Amino acid sequence: MDWMEKELQDLHVGSAKRQLHRTTSLAQQPGYAIRGARTLLNLSSNDYLGLAQHPKIVEAMREALLSDGAGASASRLVTGNHQPYGELEAAIANWQNSEAALVFGSGYMANVGVISALVGRGDVVFSDGLNHASIVDGVILSRAEHARYRHNDLNHLRALLEKHRDKRRKLIVTDAIFSMDGDAARLSELVRLKREYGAMLMVDEAHGSGIYGRQGQGYCHALGLHDEVDVHMGTFSKAFGVYGAYVCGTHTLIEWLVNKARTLIYSTALPAAVVVGISSALELVRAEHWRRDHLLTHSKSFRSALRDAGFNVIPGDSPIVPVIVGDNETALQFSHALENEGILATAIRPPTVPAGTARIRFSLSAAHTEEQLTMSLGIIERLGRQMGVLA
Template identity: 65%
Template sequence: MDWMNIELEAWAGEAKERVLRESIPARNRTGYIERGGRLLLNLSSNDYLGLAGHPAILEAMRDSLLHEAAGSGASRLVTGNGPSFSRLEEAVAQWQQSEAALVFANGYAANSGVISALVGRGDVVFSDRLNHASIVDGITLSRAEHARYRHNDMEHLHSLLTKYQGARRKLIVTDTVFSMDGDHALLRKLVQLKREHGAMLMVDEAHGSGIYGAHGEGLCHKMGLKHEVDVHMGTFSKAFGVYGAYVCGSRTLIRWLVNKARPLIYSTALPPVVLAGVYTALELVRTEAIRRVQLDEGSRLLRDALREAGFRVGSGDSPIIPVVIGDNDTALSFSSALEEEGIAAVAIRPPTVPEGTARIRFSVSAAHTAADLLDAAVRIRRVGLRMGVIVS
C-alpha cells in the first residue's frame, strides 16, 4: 500500500493534506473553544444560534439517558423506530408547514439517500457547481446524468434544462446558503425554471435552517417560496446545536423515501438521547427569535469590519464570512497566525473550494458578543497587515 504514502506526500507538498486536531468547548465561555491548553475565540463553528451547550437541551438529553436506552439498537424499519421519532417528525412537519417529515442520521445521509431515491439511469440532476459534497455524492450514487451549472448562473441552467428536456425525470437541487461562500441561491428564478421545464426542486437548508424565517424555518419560508419546493432538507447539527437531519414534503414523498432511501433503510436509527435534544432545540429555535437578531447583527458587524480593513470578503448576509486568501500555503499560515492571536479560524482549501481560492471561512454565532467580534476584527487585520494580505 505504498501508493498511499506517495499520494499523501504529494498532497502535503501542495499544502492540501488535512489533519485532525482536538478541541473542546470552553467551560463557561460560550463562543470559545479550548485547544492545546489555550482559550480561542471560535470563529469556525456552525453553532450559529449558540445552542450546543444550552441547559434546556442538556437537561432533555440527560433525562433521556436516565429513562431510555443509550442506543436505538436497530434500523428504523426493524426495531429502532421509537416514539421519539414520531414526536419529532410531527413537530418538524408542523414547523415547516409540510404534510410530513422524515428524520435522517445526518445531512450527508439525507442528501445521498433522497437524491438516489428520486432519480436513476435515464434521469438528469441539475446541480449548482458550489453545492455541498453530499449532494454531489448523492447524484453519483443515483447513476443519473449530472448536469452542473455555473454558480447561480440561471442562463446556464436554462440551457441545460433545454438540452435535457427529453429526460425521464429532471431534478434541480441547490443549497439555499452556500457553505463556503455564504451567499444565497437565486430561489425565485429556480422556481420559475422548475415550472417552465417540469422539473422537481430540492433545496438543502443546512445553513439556512434556524437562521432565516420568522421561526427559523429557513430561506425558502423567508422568501415565501416554501410551497414551491418539492423536497426540503435541513439539518439539526448547525443552528440547532445537536445532530441529525430532516426531509419535509408531501406524504407521498415521505412514504417513497421510507421504501427507497438506502441510508435510512440500512442504517441504525439515531439514539433516543439525540432525538430528545433535537426536540428541545426545535422549540428554542422556534421561540427565541432574539438569537436570530443577535446573529444577524454580529454577522453584519464582522463582515463590515473585515471589508473596511481591506479584505476580499464574500457577499451575502449569512453568518458565513469567507475571506479569500488565494494560495494554500498562505491560507494555512494565516490560520496559524490567527490561532496565535487567540482565534480559531480554519483554512479551507481545494478540493473543498476551487483552485486558487483558498480562504479563511469565518462563521459567527449568536453566542459572540459585539466586543468579541470587534476585538477579533482588530486581530485579524493585524495578521493581514503582517502577512501582506492587506495593506494599510
C-alpha cells in the same frame, strides 16, 4: 499500499494535507473552544445560535439517556423507530408547514438517500457548481446524469434544462446558503425554471435552518417560496446544536423515502436521546427570535468591517464570512497566526473550494458578543497587513 505515502507527501508539499485537531467546547464559555492547552475564541463553528451547550437541551438528553439507553439498537424499519421520532417529525412538519417530515441520521445521509431515491439511470440532476459534497455524492450514487451549472448562473441552468428537456425525470438541487461562500441561491428564479421545465426542486437548508424565517424555518420560508419547493431538507447539526437531519414534503414523498432511501433503510436509527435533544432545540429555535436577530446583526457588521478594511470578502448576509486568500500556504499561515493570537479560524483549501480560492472561513454565533468580534476584527486586520494579505 505504499502508494499512499507518496500521495500524502504530495499533499503535504502542496499545503493540502489535512489532519485532525483535538478540540473541546466549553459549556461555561459559549463561543470559545480549547485546542491544545489554549482557550480560543471559536470563529469556525457552525453553532450559529449558540445552542450546542444549552442546559435545557443537555438536560433533556440526559433524562432520555437514563430512560431509553445509549443506542437505538436497530434501523427505524426494524425496532429503532422509538416514540420520540414520531413526536419530532410531527413537530417538524408543523414548523415547516408541510404535510409530513422524516428524520435522517445526518445531512450527508439525507442528501445521498433522497437524491438516489428520486432519480436513476435515464434521469438528470441539475446541481449548482458549489453544492455540498453530499449532494454531489448523492447524484453519483443515483446513476443519473449530472448536469452541473455554474454557480448561481441561471442562464447556464436554462441552457442545460433545454438540452435535457426530454429526460424522464429532472431534479434541480441547490444549497439555500452555500457552506463555503456564505451567499444564497437565487431561489425565485429556480422556482420559475422548475415550473417551466417540469422539474422537481430540492433545497438543502443546512445553513439556513434556524437562521432565516419568522420561526427559523429557513431561507425558503423567508422568501415565501416554501410551497414551491418539492423536497425541503435541513440539518440539526448546525443552528440546532445537536445532530441529524430532516426532509419535508408531501405524505407521498415521505412514504416513498421510507421505502426507497437506502441511507434510512440500512442505517441504525439515531438514539432516542439525540431525538429528544433535537425536539428541545426546536422549541428554542422557534421561540427565541432574539438569537437570529443577534446573529444576523453581527454577521452584517463583521462582514462590512472586513470588506472596509480591504479584505476580499464574498458578499452575503449569512453568518458564514469567507475571506479569500488565494494560495494554500498563505491561508494556513494566516490561520496559524490567528490561533497564536487566540482566535480559532480554519483555513479552507481545495478540493473543498475551487483551486486558487483558499480562504479563512469565519463563522459567527449568537454566543459571540460585540466586544469579542470587535477585538477579533482588530487582530484580523493587523495580521492581514503583516502577512501581505492586505496592501
